[in-house]
Amino acid sequence: MLIGDVARRSGVSTRMLRHYDALGLVRPTGRTVGGYREYSAGDVRRIFHVESLRSLGLSLRQIGRALEDPAFTPSSLVSDLIRQTEDRLAREGELLERLRAIDASAPTDWPRVLRIVELMRELDSTSAARRQQAVLAQPEDVPIPAELLAGAVLTESDPHVAGALRWALARSGGDGVATLHAGTHAPDAGVRRRAVLAIAEMSEAPGAVEVLMNALGDADTTVRRHAALALGRQGEAAAVPTLVAMVVEGSNDVDAAEALGTLSLDPANADRITTALVDELAAPTADSATRIRLTQALVELTGTTGQEVLCQLTHDDDSAVALVATALLGLLREQSLDHRADDHS
The missing domain is CATH 1.10.1660.10 (Multidrug-efflux Transporter Regulator; Chain: A; Domain 2)
Structure with missing residues (x-):
């Protein structure tokens, strides 16, 4: 042939x-x-x-x-090919994300494209200070794509840089919730924590509350707590069990108590929250420190039901609990007198 x-x-x-x-x-x-x-x-x-x-x-x-x-032997060669292909796909995936980020910024001129590219390069720096400065030093007239910021939030482990990224994301006005939502399903609990914490700071964005609601069922305790605090501040009653548990466990209990106070502004929630706190006060496993935290949480609640429970706790068998309840009740009465004086002045 x-x-x-x-x-x-x-x-x-x-x-x-x-x-x-x-x-x-x-x-x-x-x-x-x-x-x-x-x-x-x-x-x-x-x-x-x-x-x-x-x-x-x-x-x-x-x-x-x-x-x-x-x-x-073909096996060793095939293994090498697999590694090479995975590396190539990873590089191409990074390039694709960069191109999408640039496209999301709706660039109208090359200088703006170059500024976004420079930002992405700085965010890849090994220096946390440089990454933070790259976010904070961006000029007002060059909006950072929300998708770029959201993606950086999910991978940023330094708390200071992460805080700057969340701040920039919250004020970007863009929709990074979709990217963060994908992060809430990541196998790595650290990524899920960062995603929920970022969504918590932009909880008024469309779809954010739904994502946080789903996060209440996360396997990771920290993820659930971040979600509950954000939802509590938004007045979502689904957060009550997790917030009460935070008070019991002493994990961000002050923030949890304040969130419960916000929820108690709705009369439909007030009795439910009070009942949950009283049940924990009566639990056989509750030690003195736990009962003191629960007593302090009652002060945050709106309405008279919480004060009635405090009155009962002034006679509690645990002298430390009784002392705290007495002091808090006295503080509430002083505040009430001050309000009345202001009203008559």
Whole structure:
């Protein structure tokens, strides 16, 4: 079979076939009287073998070795190809995210594109100070794409840089919730924590409350607590059980108590919250420190029900609890007198 026929049947150009011949990769078995290359059926099969290996990403040198060296093990080569392909995909994925971030900024001129690219480069710096400065030093007339900030939030481990990123994201006016929402499903609990904490600071954005509601069921305690504090400040009653648990456990209990106070502004929630706190006060496992935190939480509640419980606690068997309840009740009464004096002045 002459080279032109082989090219038509194999789909490999005559130029490439000559290149294979020069490399010794696929040499035709014979020559015609006129000196033309003549390929046998075996030669054609070898061409197909070469093309198959090329489709896997092997170089021509690797293909030659694979076809000629009996000691060559394909498993090691395939493993190398997998690693190389994964690295390439990772690089291409990073490039794709950069392009999307630039596109999201709706650039109208090259200087703006270059500023966004420079920001992305600075956010990749190994220096936390440089990353933080890159966010805080951005000029007002160059809005940072929300998707870029949200993506950076999910990967940023330094708390100071993360705070700057959340601040910039909250004031960007863009919609980074979708990117952060994806982060709430990450296998890494640290990524989920960062995602929920960022959403908590932009909880009025469309879709944010729904994401936080879902986060209340997260397997990670910290994720649930971040979500509960944000939802409590938004007046979402679904956060009550987690907030009460935070008071019991002494984890951000002051913030949790304040969130419960906000929720108690709704009369429909006030009795429920008071009942939950009283139940924990009566729990056999509640030690003195826990009961003191619960007593302090009652002060934050709106209405008279919490004060009634405080009155009862002034006679509690635990003297420390009784002392705290008495002091808090006296403080509430002083505040009430001050308000009345203000009203009459």
